[in-house]
Amino acid sequence: MHPILNDKRLVAFDLDGTLIDSVPDLAVAVQLTLGKLDLPLPTEERVRDWVGNGAPVLVERALTWALGHPPEENFQARALDTFMEYYAAAPNALTTLYPGVKQALEALHRAGFTFALITNKPEQFIKPILEHFGLLEWFSLWVGGDTLAEKKPSPLPLLYIAKACNVAPSECLMVGDSRHDIEAGKAAGFATLALPYGYNHGAPIELSQPDVVLSSLLALLEPETEQAYAQ
The missing domain is CATH 3.40.50.1000 (HAD superfamily/HAD-like)
Structure with missing residues (x-):
């Protein structure tokens, strides 16, 4: 050893x-979440740089990128709930x-x-x-x-x-x-x-x-x- x-x-x-x-499954969940909010969609490679601090921070980073500014607290909370639903549905697909x-x-x-x-x-x-x-x-x-x-x-x-x-x-x-x-x-x-x-x-x-x-x-x-x- x-x-x-x-x-x-x-x-x-x-x-x-x-x-x-x-990252592939996290990226899909992020993309679906932002798509539901009619926001721009990041690439998988971009999401890769956002991972590591937990789901709330991942969603916050994605929203900040898509909006061009930090999200409002209530908006971020709703987006996090949406992300968790999408990710929970297929956490091991990719x-x-x-x-x-x-x-x-x-x-x-x-x-x-x-x-x-x-x-x-x-x-x-x-x-x-x-x-x-x-x-x-x-x-x-x-x-x-x-x-x-x-x-x-x-x-x-x-x-x-x-x-x-x-x-x-x-x-x-x-x-x-x-x-x-x-x-x-x-x-x-x-x-x-x-x-x-x-x-x-x-x-x-x-x-x-x-x-x-x-x-x-x-x-x-x-x-x-x-x-x-x-x-």
Whole structure:
């Protein structure tokens, strides 16, 4: 195993941009929402830069772009309700696992690590997505963006997970794709591992100075195992 896992018992994963590429489904829900409001429609690539801070912020960014100014509170609330309806209707239609995710999780699970999921996605979507991709049995606990009073980049969700699993923060690793994951991990006293392929608003994840940057989750495994899975 990679040295970042030395003396670690719990691995906390972000979801969107780390385990799954959910932008295609999120983009469809955003486009349908703006279309219903007779507003301009963004491309999928534009939506990709808006993802990472939870559904309310995603909708706010989409409306601000479409209107040319920040939306009124009531208008944003109605748009958010519409977005949630569209997204809930098909959260897995176009979403995919990133390459190597399932193999890496399986190997880490066999090695005895406890898994938790810490995402800013609304909690209602977490279990259906994990079930869809056959990952549910591996996760002991999860926290969504609306589970607690604060979400990433606050360290609160990470500290909540560590306490619930009776694991010291120094024995935990936060794995994510954005500056919010790294900031939350550092503030909570977790080791931090970043993946460069996700959603970080167009900025290189290296700028957040995580402890380690790896090309994929497979790189957590021994080199010969990684190569075998890659083939």
